[in-house]
Amino acid sequence: MAIEITINDTTHTLDVEPDMPLLWAIRDVAGLTGTKFGCGKALCGACTVHVDGQPVRSCSYPVSAAAGRNVTTIEGLSADGDHPVQVAWRALNVPQCGYCQSGQIMTAAALLERNPAPTRAEIDAAMSGNICRCGTYTRIRAAIERAAGGDS
Amino acid sequence: MKGIEKLSRRDFLKRTGSATGGLVLALSFVGCGRRSVDTDVAAGANFVPNVYVSLAEDGTVEIYCHRSEMGQGIRTCLPQVIADEMDADWDRIRVVQALGDEKYGDQNTDGSTSIRRQFDLLRNAGASARDMLLGAAAARWQVDKAELTTGDHAVQHRASGRSLSYGELAADAAAQPVPDVVEFKAPADYRYIGKSMDLIDGYEMTTGQANYGIDTVLPGMLYASVERPPVYGGAIRSLDDAAARAVKGVVDVVRMPEPSSPPVFNPLGGVAVLATNTWAAQKGREALVIDWDDGENAVYDSATYREQLVETSRREGKTIMNRGDVATALGAATTVHEAEYYAPHLSQAPMEPPAATARLNDDGSCDVWSCTQNPQSVQQTVAGLLGIDKNRVRAHVTLLGGGFGRKSKADFAAEAAWLAKLTKRPVKVTWTREDDIRQGYLHSVSAQHMTAALDDAGKATAWRHRTVFPSIGSTFNAEASGPGGFELDLGFVDNPFDIANLRLETGDAKAHVRIGWLRSVCNIYHAFAVSSFADELAHVAGREPKDYLLELIGPPRRIDPADDGANYGNYGQSLDEHPIDTGRIRAVVEKTAELADWGRTLPAGQGLGIAVHRSFLSTVGVAAEVAVDDAGEMRVREMWLVIDAGRVINPDRVIAQMEGAAVFGLSLALHGEISAERGRIVQGNFDTYPVLRIDEAPDAIHAHIMDVDAPPGGVGEPGVPPVAPAIANAYFAATGIRLRELPFRTAPV
Structure with missing residues (x-):
């Protein structure tokens, strides 16, 4: 069936089954590969995108639920990769392999949107759904604090 | 370490302990060959002193990273060594990911070896390029090479105030002999070695533009998900794939080749579901009805x-x-x-599960894109499975979403190649997390x-x-x-x-x-x-x-x-x-x-x-x-x-x-x-x-x-x-x- 979704301000009409996870609609049908597959069960956060501004695990979110909504992926977070979170990520050389970082950045951006000055505990709580197997956690915390205007 | 080190090619071969054949090739010229999408020498390159470096007339230096990037930062660190010894400007560097090819020497990115075993090789690649640029300038100006210095991406003759940029010297340098002995920089003169250069891939990794094994897309490609024996060494007793074939988007269901014993890096067997997208392939796979003969490892508890x-x-x-x-x-x-x-x-559970895409070409050769730690093993494993020469397998290396040893095994790349051959279409195989944890x-x-x-x-x-x-x-x-x-x-x-x-x-x-x-x-x-x-x-x-x-x-x-009687290899x-x-x-x-x-x-x-x-x-x-x-x-x-x-x-x-x-x-x-x-x-x-x-x-x-x-x-x-x-x-x-x-x-x- 055809489902109409706005992804990064562009309207897509996707010919997909309604139960297809948003992740695969974004990657395989819309052709945007910045959003990653890590677990398929909303356990790792690699697939995090925003739906109407809210972070969701797109691997476990049916595409039909996104119909008529605004989806933002890592490719659409900023025009030139200059969202404060992205800038902070580069300033601190946060990524190692980089694979989980799309999801980390999307979760962090959503956190700062609703809480511009999170405490360390609030950062940990918001980010605990995003796994980084390379272990960049201490830099992720510092980068979020930096993006929030702290001194990290 | 000593100040200035001189290293003859003979010492160099001894010290790196590399196979002579690979290294001689690695240090010799390669022709300005075909241009492929991601690797091989650029068409505009005038000076290709060795397989790791090329220099174009506009001064662009391409550095061929023959090791896999999996988070350790090798795509940043390897160019640091080469660029430093070449005395090239960092902002004129372009890092190109090398294909799997024995001409590069050892490419198995494993055992924490990239720098410890190849520091001299990389220094040599940069230093010999610099030496040939010096030789070209010396010939042009008719002065002794010893009077020349490098800096600002150029060769200078201080005595006369003359200077020629690297780009201007590229064509002449190509005619210079590859030096037998090169002089390495004194550590005090290092520009990049020992410096915390920013990540080469930092921008791509923070904007969703970095390409991993799972991200390859080819025209007309099928997406595959493979149901492998739940017990290692198990085999299919019977298969009913009717329900799988009925899933919308499923194109085909095929049997994988029988696994080998010992396993080496060959596929594990099982049944592949091929579809027009990953989700349909996974759904189709769930609908398979397979009766497994678990074999002798069913005793494992x-x-x-x-x-x-x-x-x-x-x-x-x-x-x-x-x-x-x-x-x-x-x-x-x-x-x-x-x-x-x-x-x-x-x-190992790298965040990116194993993933590979393969295409069989009309001439019988095969292209494989995979998040591999070892592209030469991809060549060998795929060649063995398809029955072709390994030089007919082009093993492209994507970024790796983590490796930790898992991705030095080429089994997932071989699965994609097998399916591409069978279906006569490009195929991407994506392991699920459960596949990764259970069957690696x-x-x-x-x-x-x-x-x-x-x-x-x-x-x-x-x-x-x-x-x-x-x-x-x-x-x-x-x-x-x-x-x-x-x-x-x-x-x-x-x-x-x-x-x-x-x-x-x-x-x-x-x-x-x-x-x-x-x-x-x-x-x-x-x-x-x-x-x-x-x-x-x-x-x-x-x-x-x-x-x-x-x-x-x-x-x-x-x-x-x-x-004390032990036979110790010291890595x-x-x-x-x-x-x-x-x-x-x-x-x-x-x-x-x-x-x-x-x-x-x-x-x-x-x-x-x-x-x-x-x-x-x-x-x-x-x-x-x-x-x-x-x-x-x-x-x-x-x-x-x-x-x-x-x-x-x-x-x-x-x-x-x-x-x-x-x-x-x-x-x-x-x-x-x-x-x-x-x-x-x-x-x-x-x-x-x-x-x-x-x-x-x-x-x-x-x-x-x-x-x-x-x-x-x-x-x-x-x-x-x-x-x-x-x-x-x-x-x-x-x-x-x-x-x-x-x-x-x-x-x-």
Whole structure:
């Protein structure tokens, strides 16, 4: 069936089954590969995108639920990769392999949107759904604090 | 290290220990050949001094990264070395990912080898390019080469004030002879080596533009998901694929080739569902009805197997190394202490599961894009499966979303190639997380049996260590029945302790799953046992653990395990250049203790622990501070890691690897366990195989690099082994309870 979704301000009409996870609609049908597959069960956060501004695990979110909504992926977070979170990520050389970082950045951006000055505990709580197997956690915390205007 | 080093090509060949054929090719010209999408020499390149560098007339330097990027930062560090010796400007560098090709020499990005084994090769690639540019300018100006200098991406003749840019010299340089002897820069002149250059791929990685194995898209491609035998070595009794074929989007259902014995890097067999998208392939796969013949490995049960391993470790084993007379020393001792350690299987679980895309071309050749650590193994494995020459397999290397040893095995790339051949269409195979955790190449399960004798003063007079585990060798030899060869070099026979009587033994253990290597490999369980047991002895002796550890290590000296009858490989490099130097190990322990403010008084329920371990030619010391609550649950509050890796290329990437190793080590200490029942792996995803999350990460991880003038050691792996024992030792300091099993089983204190 055809489902109409706005992804990064562009309207897509996707010919997909309604139960297809948003992740695969974004990657395989819309052709945007910045959003990653890590677990398929909303356990790792690699697939995090925003739906109407809210972070969701797109691997476990049916595409039909996104119909008529605004989806933002890592490719659409900023025009030139200059969202404060992205800038902070580069300033601190946060990524190692980089694979989980799309999801980390999307979760962090959503956190700062609703809480511009999170405490360390609030950062940990918001980010605990995003796994980084390379272990960049201490830099992720510092980068979020930096993006929030702290001194990290 | 010396100031200016001169290296003849003959010495160079000797020093790098590379296969002569590969290296000669690596140092010779390659023609300005075809231009492919991602690799090979650019059409505009005028000067191609060797396979690692090309220079265009506009001054652009392309550097061919022949190693795989999996988070260690090699796409940044490798160009740093070449560009520095070439004296090229960093902003004129373009990094090109090289195809798999033996002309590059060893490409297996494994064993923390990229810098430690190829530093000279990379320096040579840059230095010979510079030398040829100098030669071209000297010829143009009719002056002696010795009068020339380089800088600002140009060759200068100071005496006459003349200058020619590298781009202007490119065409002439191509006609210069490749030098037999090159002069390396003095370290004081380094521009990039030793500097924390920003990540080459930082922008792409933070904007969703970086391409991983899972991201390859080819026109007309099918997406595949493969149902493999749930028990290693199992086979299909019957298959009903009607429901799978009825799933919308499913195009075909095919059988995979029969698995090989031994497994090597070949596909595991099973049934592939091919569809127009990943989701349809996965749904179709779930609809398959397969009756499996589980075969002989259905007996594999981790609880029973553990009893067998421990039982074996309690018996006298095969002697691997012997110093003095342990039996007599144990008999005569006033105090004998014994302990048993156990560590389960682990799965590497890189965040990107294995993924590969393959295309069969009309001329019979094959292109494979994969997140591989070893593209030459992709060539070989795919060629073997398809029955074509390996030079007809173009192995493209994407970024790797983590590797940790899993992606040095080419089985997933071979699956894609097989399916592309069968369907006559490009095919992408994407493993699910469950596939990755259940059907990869597991880190081995092990039992360690430790016995020591102490004299009246508490000094260790005898040390006996038995290690038992199914071998990685079983992946290559179906008859392998226990620890072998290089595995015993990993933290076992390179024991640094100054103990008069020392005996090392192994016992048999048969593998029932595919065994492979995981970041730091056998060092994990060997370091856990050795560094924990050293701490145990300190407490038995009533001594302060750090001082006791230094006493065990003994005075500064160089150790050669051959003196005690062991056949030690030293990670493929010479003990002259990379000694087991107890002076350097001691220095790491002392620095670690200093940074952790060792000896300070902590509140009840808190403790500090320390461990040190040499692996991959580097030494890492770890101190951990833990707090334990009434339920026995621990929180690791802070960690200090100190590495002696000799000369380092990019300090920030070394620090990052220490931070990552702390998290990886903490993860396996708190959570890591893969187990089998009836031959099936019990765990399947991050709910049942948890890995460390940010809320469990230490509040701070402090990493320090020792300033040591020595050839580079490994960096990616050596941080991991000492982490778990440092935490266990800290837990003991906090509670008096000894943790001898990974992952830690804690109980109310």
